[in-house]
Structure formats: structure tokens, C-alpha cells
Amino acid sequence: MFIDSIILHNYRAYKGHNETLFKPDKKNIFLIAGNNGFGKTTFLTSLVWCLYGKLMVDVDEKFRRDINDAQGYKNYARQSLHKEFANLVDSCHISVEERRQIVRNGYSSNNEYIKGIAQYYVEVSITNVFIPSIPCRTITIRRTYDYFLDIESIEVLIDGQVNELAKEVGYDIFINDFVLSKDIAKFFFFDAEKIVNLAEVKSIDEKRRLSIAYSEVLGIKKYEDIKRNLENLRLKFRKNAGSTISKTKLDKLTYSVEEIEEQIRIKETERETIDGEIQKYRAESIQIQERLIREGNAMSVEELKKQKELYSILKDKDSKLKERLRDLLDIAPFAISGNLFANLINQAITEKNIKNTIANCSAINAALQLTQSQLIEKIPGLKLSEIQQKTLEHLILSIFKQNVLETNSDQLENVKVLLDYNDNETK
Numbered sequence: 001m002f003i004d005s006i007i008l009h010n011y012r013a014y015k016g017h018n019e020t021l022f023k024p025d026k027k028n029i030f031l032i033a034g035n036n037g038f039g040k041t042t043f044l045t046s047l048v049w050c051l052y053g054k055l056m057v058d059v060d061e062k063f064r065r066d067i068n069d070a071q072g073y074k075n076y077a078r079q080s081l082h083k084e085f086a087n088l089v090d091s092c093h094i095s096v097e098e099r100r101q102i103v104r105n106g107y108s109s110n111n112e113y114i115k116g117i118a119q120y121y122v123e124v125s126i127t128n129v130f131i132p133s134i135p136c137r138t139i140t141i142r143r144t145y146d147y148f149l150d151i152e153s154i155e156v157l158i159d160g161q162v163n164e165l166a167k168e169v170g171y172d173i174f175i176n177d178f179v180l181s182k183d184i185a186k187f188f189f190f191d192a193e194k195i196v197n198l199a200e201v202k203s204i205d206e207k208r209r210l211s212i213a214y215s216e217v218l219g220i221k222k223y224e225d226i227k228r229n230l231e232n233l234r235l236k237f238r239k240n241a242g243s244t245i246s247k248t249k250l251d252k253l254t255y256s257v258e259e260i261e262e263q264i265r266i267k268e269t270e271r272e273t274i275d276g277e278i279q280k281y282r283a284e285s286i287q288i289q290e291r292l293i294r295e296g297n298a299m300s301v302e303e304l305k306k307q308k309e310l311y312s313i314l315k316d317k318d319s320k321l322k323e324r325l326r327d328l329l330d331i332a333p334f335a336i337s338g339n340l341f342a343n344l345i346n347q348a349i350t351e352k353n354i355k356n357t358i359a360n361c362s363a364i365n366a367a368l369q370l371t372q373s374q375l376i377e378k379i380p381g382l383k384l385s386e387i388q389q390k391t392l393e394h395l396i397l398s399i400f401k402q403n404v405l406e407t408n409s410d411q412l413e414n415v416k417v418l419l420d421y422n423d424n425e426t427k
Helices: 040-058 061-069 073-078 083-091 096-105 112-118 164-169 171-179 192-199 204-218 220-240 244-298 301-336 338-382 386-403 409-414
Strands: 002-011 014-021 119-127 138-146 151-158
Touching (some): 002 040, 014 040, 151 164
Antiparallel strands (some): 002 014
């Protein structure tokens, strides 16, 4: 992998469009020298920011400290715009509504000037990158930040074109997996201070991470993975070679293939039949359309007007019927349960009448019994003979016995008490 060119546009101290080309003549070594404060570290930081954005904290602890000192990545990114242009953007008088329109719809011709001074970007072109299943000669990565909108965007072009695979995977993941992993980026982007830190690694965890990173850089990990996969495949093939279970499984799969092919033939026959029906219905549709056209041409304007009036009348009638139906739906439950409700009323009234009859008969019989007793008690006071007293007593008993009321037992047997309501419940 070779870096072909680097472009810094309004990035920190690099004002305007600054392009650096790396065209090797004989040796692939380039030295960038300069005094302190002339932008060497900024140049190195721009490469890391272009490739990883907010994930640059995983590349080196220095970047993590810088972002923490800036109180978050957004402030760190805003501080990366050239100070002169940042002051120009801050001095622009933009109303809240206009800013809302720009955020929603993007820059227009009236405020395009803000975009020119508010955006900075870093673009890196890389050659000789091997990506599996994707022919690639050049990869161009451009990361842009808009100071006015606080929006960061990234664009990855493969041979000058947008690749759908890279877009679907996600550009940040694509760069980390296929261009340069964050774990090994620390061995490409470092300064003298980083070399000292690597030499002073002492903890076991740091040494382990360093070993993994070296394996990535030197290709040892890929070799070990390939070796491990080949050993697993060899063991798997040795275990399954000549196995009766494998042969049985193969026979089942072969039989399944034959069944699926037979189903495919059946489905193709059904498809042909359906295609024929579709053609038939399509021809009938064409005939119906032609008939409608002919009948439509034969209809006069007056007839068409009458049909429209009739349609309007029927539509109004339909609307009224629907409204009436909605009104009737409110009493539909009463209509459905009307017979049950009528039976309930009849049962309650019948039980009430029977109770009243029994109560009346009991009250009358009790009054008659009391009157009978009182008359019999008065007989001795009449100073009659014993025969006359017995005759009078027998006469009173027979008369009162004839007037005693009896309830209709047949009626009580025919009516079964289901509700047993009192008067208030019956009402």
C-alpha cells in the first residue's frame, strides 16, 4: 500500500488548498522536515483524522488526550478549522430561521459563500491496495467537517467510483477492515515520543497488545489463521472420508435434489398454464375495453347527463341508507335479544301473580279462621241446648269450610320459579 497524494484544505494551520504528491522515482522514502511549530504533527494528525474520524482515540493515547482536553470530539473537530475562516463564520449574521432552512435543505445560492469558508477536509489517495473480490487500483478517502452545521461526512471512492459494497458495510468499517486497521495504525503514524513509549512497555497486557499488532503488521497472524484453517479442514475431511453416515446423507441429498427438480417441473407446467390464462384474460380485457369504447361513443350527451344525475341520486340514497343503518345499529342488540327480554318480563309477571294469589288466599283463609273461632267461642253465651249448640257449631264449620280458598295446584306445577324477585326487582 502506497500513499499517492494528500490534500489538506483549510485544516488547522494549512490555509487554502494544499496538495502533497508522493511520486517515487527510485526509492519509496520521503522525508518531511521543518522547524517546531511549522505543521509536521498537524500533517501527521490529518492522516489519522481522515482515516478514522472520532475513532482516532483508539489509534494513540495522544489523540485521546487531545480530544479530552477539547472537552469532546465535536469541539476538537470545530477547532480544526483554520482560525481565520472560523472567525469569518462566527461573524456571519444568520437568522435562526435561515439556519434552520440550511440544516433542513442544505446550502442555497444565497448562502453558498458560507459553505466555502465553513468546511475543511483532508483527502488521501492510496494505491496498491488489495481488497478481496474487488478490483482496485486507487482508493480515495475524503473526510469533511462543516463548522457551521456541525456535521462530519466521509466519502470513499474506488477507482473514482462509489462502491456499493463499501457503502453498505459502512465507510469506517471498510477502512478499518480493508485499508488499515486501527490496531496496526499506531505503527504507521507516530513520532519520536511514541518510539520512546514503545521501548518502555513493561506491563503484560501492553506487551500482549504489542505482540498482536506486530503479528498484524508482519502478516504472521494471517499465516497462522490460514494454517489453523487448513488443519481443521484436514481433520474434518479425514473424519468424514468413507463414512457410512456421509454416504447416507449424500443419498438423501441426491433424492431431495430429484424431488426438488420434479417439483420444479410441476411448477413450470403450472406457470405455463397460468401464463395461458393470463393471456386469455388479457384478451378478454381488451375486448371489454373495446366494447366500452364503442358503447361510450354510441351514448349521447343527454343520456350521459341523465346517467350522472341518476348516479348522484343513488349516491345520496346510499348515503342516507348508511346513516339510517348506523342509527339502527345502536338498537340492534335490543332487537337481537327482544324475545329473551319478553320471556323475562312474562316470567317475572307470572311469578308475581302466583305469589300474590298465594298471599291473598292465605290472608283470606286466616281471616275466615279467626272469624270461625270467634263465632264458636260466642255459642255458649247464647244459652242454647246442647243439641242446638252442636247443630249451630256444625253449621258454622261447614259454611266456613265451603268458603276457604285453595290455590290452583296445577298452575303452580306448570310454572317453575326461576327468578324469585321481590316487588322492587320485578318493577
